[in-house]
Amino acid sequence: MARARATQAPGVLEAAVELEQKVWELRLSGMSLHTIAAHLKISSSTAHKHWHRRLNAARKAGEGKAIDHVTLENERYDDWLNALTPFLMAGSPAHMAVAVAISKERRKLNGWDAPSRIQHEGKDGGPIVVQQKRDLSALTSEDLDDLERIHTRLAGRAEPGGNSGGEGAS
Numbered sequence: 001m002a003r004a005r006a007t008q009a010p011g012v013l014e015a016a017v018e019l020e021q022k023v024w025e026l027r028l029s030g031m032s033l034h035t036i037a038a039h040l041k042i043s044s045s046t047a048h049k050h051w052h053r054r055l056n057a058a059r060k061a062g063e064g065k066a067i068d069h070v071t072l073e074n075e076r077y078d079d080w081l082n083a084l085t086p087f088l089m090a091g092s093p094a095h096m097a098v099a100v101a102i103s104k105e106r107r108k109l110n111g112w113d114a115p116s117r118i119q120h121e122g123k124d125g126g127p128i129v130v131q132q133k134r135d136l137s138a139l140t141s142e143d144l145d146d147l148e149r150i151h152t153r154l155a156g157r158a159e160p161g162g163n164s165g166g167e168g169a170s
């Protein structure tokens with residue numbers, strides 16, 4: 001699919017590869033993905049996508065830089081958590097908050113918390129149907145008669161070969 005687009009629009013694939021490389025270099029320099037996104041004027045999810053894609057490729061290729069970076073960070077997080085353990089065992093809320101923050105950063109580093117994409121759709125992938133119940137108790141008999149006529153008219157249009165004017169329409 002990407003090749004077809006690159007063929008149709010020269011330079012698109014090259015630009016994507018260049019962006020991925022920029023994200024990679026900035027992340028290895030120590031920038032957070034959020035900062036990288038702001039710096040490159042892209043969304044955080046786009047920065048994450050490029051970072052994660054490049055990191056996975058580097059891991060598969062056995063690139064030392066990627067492995068060293070992730071290993072170093074994970075070891076640093078382990079050291080911090082080990083230092084916090086006595087305080088955590090004592091039940092210190094402040095130290096627990098730090099441990100949770102470390103865990104959150106570790107999940108981001110390892111790609112375990114990719115930005116979630118939420119797709120809103122109705123039953124079987126269709127549109128979302130919103131139904132509202134109306135309080136009809138305040139309607140007069142005349143209002144109800146008007147509603148019945150409208151309903152009859154609309155129901156006649158919906159039926160194949162239905163009378164577009166509806167039966168008893170005025």
